[in-house]
Amino acid sequence: MIKIKSQQFTSKNLEEALEKAQLEFGVEKNEISYKVIQESSKGFLFGIGSKPIIIDAFINENFLVNKIKEFLSEVLIHFDEDIKTNIKVFGKTIVIYLDGDGLGKLIGKHGRTLGALQHLIMIYINRMTDTKVDIKLDIGEYRKKRRRKIEEIAEQAALKVKKQKNEVELAPMFSFERKTVHEYIRKNHPEIKTKSVGLEPYRKVVLISQ
Template sequence: MLKLQGETKFEGTDLESVLEKAKSNFNASCIDEISYKIIQEPSKGFLFGIGKKPLIIEAYPNEKYLINKVKKFLKNILSYFEEDVDININYYNKTLKVFLEGENLGKVIGKQGRNLGSLQHLTMIYVNRMTDTKFDVKLDVGDYRRNRKKNLELIADNAAKKAISTNEKVELAPMFPFERKIIHKYINYNYPKLHTVSMGLEPYRKVVIYPSKNGHN
């Protein structure tokens, strides 16, 4: 079960009021964004209230909380593009898959997907500030990712052939982490005798392909 920002105990006389406290504490938009478990049932006590016990729960933001926060975050950024964008988010196994749909979203994608990559990177930072557990964020517009993956594999294939024919290292252009991951995976699977490493600092980090497994020419 998804847990964000840690568990916090809340107490009160009834469940509704206690959940309202949790909602306010986590700045949730509705009670449905809060998951909880009861760790102490309330009791009336004995004569004059002696021994009376409050209701105590452990509560934490859940999947709905995360999704709604990310939607709000993205809407604020996308409003600057002056385009109507529908945001759909799926969550599974610590991965958020964000789909943006709409007309004329070329500005959102940007040249060679730079805007899309930056938006994904910012969203990942935003999400991971909510929890100590690392989350992965995958952001896509239509079939852009699929088409970009094909283009990157073609780039990787041509670079690999060049490294083999010249017996020299081949440096690719700077790429986002998800793009470099595609390059590494393609080379390692299709050209096991070649060696790939990522070099440089973001946002200029790039893949270098070496013609031998030990990383030397």
Template sequence: MNIKIREKDFEGKSIDAAFEEAVKFFGVTPEEINFEVIQQPKKGFLGIGNKPAIINAFLNEKYMINRLNEFLGDILENFDGDFDYSINFQGKNILVRLEGDGLGKLIGKYGRTIGAMQHILSIFVNRLSSTKIDVNLDVGEYRRKKKEKIYEIVDNAVKRLNETNDKIELAPMFSYERRIVHEYVRSKYPHLETESIGLEPYRKVIIKSVKSKIKA
């Protein structure tokens, strides 16, 4: 994944010299910077026509992981427990997995704490990157179990939809939960449509038949 964070052009007598300028400017380790060569250095005749090396340098994925490690570590210090976590990039997604003792406090009632923490991590990451990145936080496989529960909720709602109404409202959900509903309905129930309505934190999903949209 080629994430460009705070990119800037640098010049030097050589590629290495230009890169050293980039390291000084960003104030990070060399491993946290990638660069692309814009212009190779060229020596002219008797000093006439000399051209400097020019590179476009930018903070990379390792920089992102290091900063996210520091930020997440500071957050976890406020919780009692012994936690281990991993951070992995998958395309334009970051998956953060947490394991350990005391996970219940990280999840919170109805998953509110894990939802809020994911939101905070997403804001932090996207302030660093010029590319939109989705952050997914999973605590003790809570996300997988939650996804299965949402599937069950949707299946039951669809049964009631077919029996009684041409549309049905689900209870308010976090944005990542609503996204699961939209994707699940689109893949399993292509004859139905979904729509998010309301304002946070009470935003909810409506599942409806295509006919109900035509009537509206």
């Protein structure tokens, strides 16, 4: 679970404590989670010995999901196509799926528009939390298809390295593409070493014969 901002609240019951948290944070009710620090008790006669409830309330991942939806609505309004958005949270990773017709403009040449949009969302979201949140954007299952293509490129490069006993430098790739190459070579060609070189956005993978 992603915790964005936390604070303790004290009140006579849970409902009032959550209302205080919602007012303090300025968020919707479903955007708050909490942990009870101290249970309330009525005490004895005339309330002697009574104790208030104390909770540690924090803004949860629903807040970020809603912010992403707002951000995307501002971007997608410039496209004529009816694009559906599906967002899922896995630990500290938020995966955004976009689907619909005419997604080519959103993907861009070699996935560059997709990569740029993902980068913008990551910057936007990580300014709201102290916890590093990883954003993964997939448009029309482009990443799944692209992964297969990258694995084919990695395989061809590995065969070339084995044949020539030399280094092979691949074209610049996005981080998820480079990661795919590293994982594929490590799993299928452990005798070949890989390393990433250069600076973004021209960072690339080099395969080295050992």
